[in-house]
Amino acid sequence: MILASFGVAVLSAVLAMSAAAQSFAGGKWIDLTHPFDSDTIYWPTAKTFEKQTVFEGRTPGGYFYSAYNFCSAEHGGTHMDAPVHFAEGALPADRVPVSQLIGPGVVIDVADRVATDVDYLVGPADIEQHEKAHGRIPRGAIVLLRTGRATLYPDAEKYMGTAERGEQAVAKLHFPGLSKEGAETLVARGIGAVGIDTPSIDHGPSKDFAAHVALMTHNIPALENIADMSELPPRGSTIIALPMKIKGGSGGPLRIVAHVPSP
């Protein structure tokens, strides 16, 4: 009788969960997000993250309380570039569909090529080589480019070529990115979003931001400064990338996590 009641309780708990919630119960979560603090990496010309203490301690009411205010550029740390960042009239941060930001994860690993060329551009050949080994990129995929640079974060000089701030530092930026043709290939696959473990989807020396423009004119957002992806498989993960919902925003802070099912 005890066993029978236990069975009913378990059945009832399982019935209360959707298939998605059940599939998340196994496997593990990997947080692909760098925290926001005074070390957070920003473009050399962007306003950095500031946090001010409002209150921290015991209140006259007898309970503990802590609260802070903060300021930031939309584009810094782990963040989303909304399509309107580089395409007039394209989707702002609050209007990128959720269905585009949650989907099957595809990780294209180019760390070996970046090791010998810091300004390496991921192109169609890298994408096709990945597809040959792991299958065609599915529609709605969230494609993450692993350059292996996440482990250098937040050392700005190592991570992006310079720790200097201001306009004159932009010419000193060096890090890998996605080529214009690579961006066009991903657009043709009907992906939901593309992410990279560098400060920008265009590489450091870019002057025309051609990958941004190619993606964003097709309403594909870019996810930048993604944290270490080394625990992610080339395919089979689920990526959830939810940005702060800034009305009319050109982007904003992003929380991005991956679920990797049990082997």
Place this chain on the structure above:
Amino acid sequence: MILASFGVAVLSAVLAMSAAAQSFAGGKWIDLTHPFDSDTIYWPTAKTFEKQTVFEGRTPGGYFYSAYNFCSAEHGGTHMDAPVHFAEGALPADRVPVSQLIGPGVVIDVADRVATDVDYLVGPADIEQHEKAHGRIPRGAIVLLRTGRATLYPDAEKYMGTAERGEQAVAKLHFPGLSKEGAETLVARGIGAVGIDTPSIDHGPSKDFAAHVALMTHNIPALENIADMSELPPRGSTIIALPMKIKGGSGGPLRIVAHVPSP
């Protein structure tokens, strides 16, 4: 031959997706997040949301570009209270486990009781009544309290009793919340997080913030100013609630979405 290749392509696309990604392919996403703008609701004493234009238009390089900076209190709009907001030494915003913020959704609807008592406190009886009808709340559930007030947002006077700002306005706050005993009942169920469609998990007249303290001393975060839940079933949804990763933060902007499977 063509049909056979098509079959292989479909099979290959399905194999590339995890069970979770596949289960999200059907059903629909509901965004439970209010946007951040100049109308965003804050506590009468908190710093409101401000957005400044950095650039908006055609650049000398020939491409369009838009970017903004923003400032905010951690606690405003749709946001998370991290446990350290009301419990010394408890988890800050960046350290609340992702596994606690993604899970089966349970919606307890008390809108009928709130209709006749704006300061209604959701208590153990409401929770037990819900369980009698829909089964026991599973461990790790994200329990959302639907008071029906989300549709009044962002009209501060209707939504929370006053549109005044400053310390003297706090005494004029009126909206429903969770009782201390209700919070203790949810802690006993081993839930991951609790959310509500009002500015605070304690009701408007609260002076001791007993629900906050009861939840947060057990490292349970509260999700506040959740948007309209009327399309969510009492159980069977999957809730994904990802906050901005502010290091040491007492909370912060939250993006919360629900997946409702096809019937």
